[in-house]
Amino acid sequence: MSAKKDLSIGALGKLTGTKVETIRFYEQIAILPEPARTAGNYRVYGHDHVRRLTFVRRMRDLGFPLEAVRAMLDLADQPDRPCGEVDALVLDQLHEVERKIADLERLRDELSRLATQCRTGGRMADCRIIESLSPHGEDGRCCSSTRSG
């Protein structure tokens, strides 16, 4: 960990949108390395912790489980690993990412359409949010009010 930044745990939390308890939790489960301490036993963080924690929070925000986050961090932490071991992991994650992108794009498109509709005085009656992320059935409007499946 190179450059010094000397952040307290509270400051790191504010910078990364993370609760201090969560930061301690991540340290406990070794997602984050133990930081330096002051004479008064306060944790002291620098740039690399900021980067690492930001990465972790964003991966979590994107729905990746900690297990996947850990695997990616291991990748980054071990630059000398043979490509053979890494290849499958990278490709798996790549497919997962591409799948999530495709879903998000469909959802974005529908939300954009709804936003535009609202601005131009439309109604929600032809909302197709559910369909944007689900298989297309042979019948049915998403907004059907019957409830019997």
Next chain:
Amino acid sequence: MSAKKDLSIGALGKLTGTKVETIRFYEQIAILPEPARTAGNYRVYGHDHVRRLTFVRRMRDLGFPLEAVRAMLDLADQPDRPCGEVDALVLDQLHEVERKIADLERLRDELSRLATQCRTGGRMADCRIIESLSPHGEDGRCCSSTRSG
């Protein structure tokens, strides 16, 4: 819920990649409406449950909390809501979606680059996975082996 499909809970689970306990859980917390039952008290699901559950699972997979999922389902369930109330919600969600897409695209780009590197006999030494989802510092390689922050 219009078209009949007559799926058992197990079949619905297989179709949507969801555990039966999770499906019961979602019914309990009213994310999924109660389905019809057989004379033997077995749940019977149709197309609309398939669609709704698929939507829920994908939203969860994309990292949206159940609270957000519920808000979106409410949108879809109430086609006659005034656009005024809905507008802010749609725009908020839209921004969230766009942010997630941007993050995923950066991660995809880095993973693609690594995959290509592995195929062409490269090394992991210049892996920049962490940087793909974190703020760019003034120094530092992601793979620095020092651990003091």
Next chain:
DNA sequence: CTTGACCCTATAGTCACTTCAGGGTCGATG
């Protein structure tokens, strides 16, 4: 009728945080 697969409800466990409890440290202020 038997049997294995699946269903039911209720409860407890797991993962990933998040809150609470009790006490210590820090720096500004009087």
Next chain:
DNA sequence: CATCGACCCTGAAGTGACTATAGGGTCAAG
């Protein structure tokens, strides 16, 4: 120097979102 509020510490308990387990019922094929 003493006070005080903000923040830090560790450890334990709580919450949300599932997931597994327990005990018993249903179903359909043989």
